[in-house]
Amino acid sequence: MSIQQYQTTKQGGPFALVTTPVPKPSVGEVTIRPRAVALNGIDWKNLKFGATIRSWPAVLGVDGAGTVESVGEGVTAFKPGDEVLSYARGIQGSGAFQDIYIVSENVVAKKPAALSFEEAASLPICFLTAGAAITVGLKVALPGLPKGGNSSSNQPQSILVLGGSSAVGAAAIQLLRMALPSAFIVATSSEAHHARLRSLGATACLERAAQRDSAALKATTPGGAGFDAVLDAVGAGVEAPEVYDAFRADGPKLYSLVVTRPDAKVPHGLQATLVGGQDMLDVEPNAMAYLVKLVEEGKYKLPVKIEVVGKGFQAVEKGLERFPFAVSGAKLVVAL
Ligand SMILES: NC(=O)c1ccc[n+]([C@@H]2O[C@H](COP(=O)([O-])OP(=O)(O)OC[C@H]3O[C@@H](n4cnc5c(N)ncnc54)[C@H](OP(=O)(O)O)[C@@H]3O)[C@@H](O)[C@H]2O)c1
Known part of the structure; x- marks a missing residue:
């Protein structure tokens, strides 16, 4: 079984869709199949300057929303098929721009039913x-x-x-x-x-x-x-x-x-x-669950409107070209 990763092959690009094995969650981890990912300044800074990336190729993307694919040992809050949003490990080069990504369960929260995947992906970071x-x-x-x-x-x-x-x-x-x-x-x-x-x-x-x-x-x-x-x-x-x-x-x-x-x-x-x-997350490891509670109680709105820049991982590259100056009061999102 395999997945596709949208890899940034080196600083400055290019991107490449690469087939890799399906990732397996360790203890306390969850894997997520994203249905939408958001684009952030840090993705552009990593592409352009390798700001936080220590080795290439890297998979960028710090915001995602989708369905739980599998859960590691000890995870009880989520099960396969749950609709969720999460912070993802794009800063470490193992982020959301892939068919299935791994995160710790504490950075995952159930998606509010009233939000689309695109809206939910705009929330975490x-x-x-x-x-x-x-x-x-x-x-x-x-x-x-x-x-x-x-x-x-x-x-x-x-x-x-x-x-x-x-x-x-x-x-x-x-x-x-x-x-x-x-x-x-x-x-x-x-x-x-x-x-x-x-x-x-x-x-x-x-x-x-x-x-x-x-x-x-x-x-x-x-x-x-x-x-x-x-x-x-x-x-x-x-x-x-x-x-x-x-x-x-x-x-x-x-x-x-x-x-x-x-x-x-x-x-x-x-x-x-x-x-x-x-x-x-250091202050409150379950901050994502707190975020979702605020959304469901009507106390927290989407901070900025979402703009869906395209469908499929290839739309990531085009969306990132808008940074740093052509993003104003909006979160760019890619539907998957
Ligand atoms: N260290 C971290 O963990 C972390 C996490 C998240 C974000 N960040 C960084 O924090 C910054 C904000 O992130 P974001 O996602 O919120 O950005 P964003 O929404 O993409 O920022 C775009 C907005 O910033 C405003 N802006 C840009 N430069 C400005 C300036 N000099 N003065 C006033 N407004 C300015 C623009 O305002 P107008 O169009 O209205 O003029 C625009 O609406 C980025 O640099 C990002 O990389 C860091």
């Missing part, structure tokens, strides 16, 4: 990363998930989300609104997304250009005092350090920076933390 940016970076606990947070008396009350229309940013806005119902949340994005970001919980939205204008940023906060915290979903502060002047002078100056490049560094003088999706 941006949720994990936004969750990490909040619980680890800002030390704010998520409701029902007390780990990683701080005491409730010490929570930021004014927060700037840079890159609000990115999948991570839009995920963060709604999680922040849930965690801090009375907080003042300002997001930056292109104007086309402002109404949507307000509907997800942003108090106010500003054009990206405002990231270079600390006075304009501060002017949006109560009394013009500035922000307690900045959640930087896209590494915008690295290009526009003016945003650091928008912190409240006597505030905690919390800066939660999503790792967008391997050499990312935190700026001096701030309470800065670099975060990635894996950090959320």
Whole structure:
């Protein structure tokens, strides 16, 4: 028995469909036959720069949704045929762009019945990363998930989300609104997304250009005092350090920076933390089940719309050509 893997043969490509043996799950693992996979910045960075890949060929893809093919010893939460979504091992080069992929059971969750496979595939990594940016970076606990947070008396009350229309940013806005119902949340994005970001919980939205204008940023906060915290979903502060002047002078100056490049560094003088999706799993190994619970309770929406770029693995290559600049307020998805 064999499967097809959509391999990236070396840094820069090309891709090749290669026949390999059916993967077998070890203890605590699940294999999944994806019906849809999402494309992410990290897939493009790995194709282009080999950002996290140690050896080639590699199978990229960090987001998938499909059906359980088989389960390893000790797995009781899932059985073959279950419809699921999962985080996948594309960062390690053994990801979702193949007929059947292996993951640990804790990064798998049952697909909400109301979501299509394409919608479900758009959810995992941006949720994990936004969750990490909040619980680890800002030390704010998520409701029902007390780990990683701080005491409730010490929570930021004014927060700037840079890159609000990115999948991570839009995920963060709604999680922040849930965690801090009375907080003042300002997001930056292109104007086309402002109404949507307000509907997800942003108090106010500003054009990206405002990231270079600390006075304009501060002017949006109560009394013009500035922000307690900045959640930087896209590494915008690295290009526009003016945003650091928008912190409240006597505030905690919390800066939660999503790792967008391997050499990312935190700026001096701030309470800065670099975060990635894996950090959320370290805080809460069953974060995927928590995500699905929020979706089913109507508390968490698709952060960005999905755009299905094609059907079949060959559509992955074409979709990745859209990165890094031609993706705005959308998650590109490939149907399988
Ligand atoms: N380390 C990790 O574990 C991890 C996990 C997930 C993501 N990431 C990284 O985090 C970043 C965000 O990921 P994503 O999937 O959310 O990205 P995405 O949705 O593909 O990002 C596209 C969006 O980013 C916005 N944007 C881009 N550059 C910006 C800037 N300088 N200022 C403000 N907005 C900007 C654009 O806004 P407009 O079009 O509205 O202008 C666009 O809507 C990526 O670099 C990704 O690789 C890291």
